Amino acid sequence: MIYDIKVPTSFEQGDICHNLPKISIDHPQISNDEDIIQGLDFWEKFVTLQDKNIISQWQVNITPIITTGIILSQSCDLRNKSLILFAEIRNFNQNFSKNLPERYNQIRRMLRNETRTHYLPMCKKIEEFKEPKVIDFKSLFLVPYNLLVKKIDFFFIARLIPEARVVLQEKIARFFTRLAYDEQIFLTDKELDGWKISEKISEKEFEETKSRLKGLAIRKQCM
Numbered sequence: 001m002i003y004d005i006k007v008p009t010s011f012e013q014g015d016i017c018h019n020l021p022k023i024s025i026d027h028p029q030i031s032n033d034e035d036i037i038q039g040l041d042f043w044e045k046f047v048t049l050q051d052k053n054i055i056s057q058w059q060v061n062i063t064p065i066i067t068t069g070i071i072l073s074q075s076c077d078l079r080n081k082s083l084i085l086f087a088e089i090r091n092f093n094q095n096f097s098k099n100l101p102e103r104y105n106q107i108r109r110m111l112r113n114e115t116r117t118h119y120l121p122m123c124k125k126i127e128e129f130k131e132p133k134v135i136d137f138k139s140l141f142l143v144p145y146n147l148l149v150k151k152i153d154f155f156f157i158a159r160l161i162p163e164a165r166v167v168l169q170e171k172i173a174r175f176f177t178r179l180a181y182d183e184q185i186f187l188t189d190k191e192l193d194g195w196k197i198s199e200k201i202s203e204k205e206f207e208e209t210k211s212r213l214k215g216l217a218i219r220k221q222c223m
Contacts (some may be wrong), residue, residue, distance in 0.1 A: 001160035003123050011084065011148060012075045013158035014168050016120075018128060020086060021064035022141045068128060068157070069143075070120075070135055072172055081145045088139035089120065092132040110134075111167075115174045126158055135168075137175045184209055185216070 024104055069086030071078075079086065085185075095161070097103045110119045118135040149157050160168060196206045 001119065001123060001125075002164040003126060003129070004161055005007060005125060005158050006079060007153050007156050008159060009152070011071060011078055012159065012165075013071050013078075013154075014157070015071045015166040016068070016089065016157040017086070017148070017155040017159050018068040019155055020067050020069050020141075020143055021147075022067045022069075022086075022088065022139075023064055039162050053156070067142070068133075070160075070168070078145065079150075083142040083147065086141055086147055088136045088141065089133050090136050090139075092119070092134050096132075097136070115171065118168065118171045123158075127162070128157055135171075137171075185213060 001175055003016075017091040068089045070089055072087050073085045084220070097106060107119055110117060116137050120129070120133040120135060122132045184192065184195060190215075192210060194208075195201065203211075
């Protein structure tokens with residue numbers, strides 16, 4: 001079993017918690033306005049009021065969603081006693097194949113290839129894990145440290161054993177280090193010269209990179 005269900009005295013990365021307040025502003029309402037302003041319309045008006053320094057006259061009513069999550073913050077960062085970063089845990093939506101080799105392949109594909117999610121197996125000893133779950137790295141939220149430590153046994157479900165936490169750390173790294181494009185897109189023409197010298201880039205690769213970057217319309221407008 002990859003879960004340790006003994007309630008700890010403090011939190012660590014890889015701890016799974018329930019009863020968590022996830023704040024959502026998908027449909028905010030402004031309490032003292034005649035109209036209910038939602039989505040982008042609300043945000044544009046909010047920013048305008050902030051610029052005019054009169055935002056304090058407004059109140060935004062937001063109801064937290066109660067959910068389950070796993071701690072992504074590094075254990076050393078938790079010592080700052082500030083905010084804890086969670087990824088939401090949701091049900092495993094796929095239907096498991098009755099064929100065991102195919103079921104294994106389903107799990108393997110998620111563990112190895114799907115950086116936006118991560119598989120958590122079922123555990124009969126844990127009520128919330130009577131069925132397999134999925135960590136959703138697309139759904140991240142913060143919870144105040146002081147809220148959680150006041151009553152750990154109310155929030156705590158289980159802790160990943162060290163070996164499982166290493167796998168989680170790798171998934172976190174893969175999710176947050178994905179690059180949409182190579183790093184040279186952020187370099188000016190002069191900085192590209194420095195990149196060429198520092199990295200000992202061949203003349204051919206250097207010219208190919210410059211040619212590719214110049215083909216980006218938005219770069220032409222900004223450089």
